[in-house]
Amino acid sequence: xxxxxxIIVVLLTLGGAFFFLVGTLGLIRMPDVYxxxxxxxxxxxxxxxxxxLALMVYRGFSIVSIKLLLVIIFIWLTNPTAAHIIxxxxxNKDNKRDNDNNEVFL
Amino acid sequence: MSKIAxxxxxxxxxxxxxVSLYRAYKGPTPADRVVAINxxxxxxxxxxxxxxxxxxxxxxxxxxxxxxxxxxxxxVCVSKYMEKGKLY
Numbered sequence: 001x002x003x004x005x006x007i008i009v010v011l012l013t014l015g016g017a018f019f020f021l022v023g024t025l026g027l028i029r030m031p032d033v034y035x036x037x038x039x040x041x042x043x044x045x046x047x048x049x050x051x052x053l054a055l056m057v058y059r060g061f062s063i064v065s066i067k068l069l070l071v072i073i074f075i076w077l078t079n080p081t082a083a084h085i086i087x088x089x090x091x092n093k094d095n096k097r098d099n100d101n102n103e104v105f106l
Numbered sequence: 107m108s109k110i111a112x113x114x115x116x117x118x119x120x121x122x123x124x125v126s127l128y129r130a131y132k133g134p135t136p137a138d139r140v141v142a143i144n145x146x147x148x149x150x151x152x153x154x155x156x157x158x159x160x161x162x163x164x165x166x167x168x169x170x171x172x173x174x175x176x177x178x179x180x181x182v183c184v185s186k187y188m189e190k191g192k193l194y
Contacts, residue, residue, distance in 0.1 A: 006107045010108060010111045013111045013115050014111070016152075017114075017119075021122065023145065024125050024126055027141070027142060027145060033135055033138055036129070036138065040141055040144070047148075059159065067168065068155060071171050071174060074171065075148065075174055079148065081178075081182075082182065082185075085181070085186070086137055086140050086141060086181065086185050089188050090135070090188075092189055093188065093189060
């Protein structure tokens with residue numbers, strides 16, 4: 001039972017490290033702001049989710065794992081919102097150079 | 107076995123945060139810098155969570171939660187300022 005838990009924890013940790021590596025590689029190598037935002041959002045959601053899920057499995061059912069679940073839920077709620085706000089700001093800033101009519105107000 | 111994996115991913119996340127700092131320094135537009143700072147904030151949040159388990163200090167998980175909230179507020183404020191030139 002302990003061995004199975006250890007294997008699951010190591011696999012989840014390796015998955016989180018992989019998604020963080022992919023996100024950082026995209027942040028460095030992608031050519032555009034929107035492409036970079038696309039890769040980093042994947043990195044935030046899946047990398048942080050899998051890594052903190054490994055900690056939850058390692059600690060078992062306790063108050064600490066409930067707090068870690070709270071951190072995961074908060075990251076999953078706020079990171080798409082932050083990416084949406086950044087892309088909206090960049091889009092409106094680009095469009096104001098051409099004409100003032102097609103501004104996004106979402 | 108799990109402790110070794112946690113120590114390895116902690117060092118790995120610190121290295122990746124330094125690599126992301128390159129984009130915050132070099133980025134051509136202000137939005138690039140905001141994206142890079144957002145990613146570094148998430149990485150530091152996960153790193154604080156790993157340190158809480160590695161050092162058996164359970165209060166560090168609360169620090170991770172507050173750090174995630176501060177990163178979100180920072181991103182929203184800088185984006186609003188970048189778009190409008192004012193915060194409200």
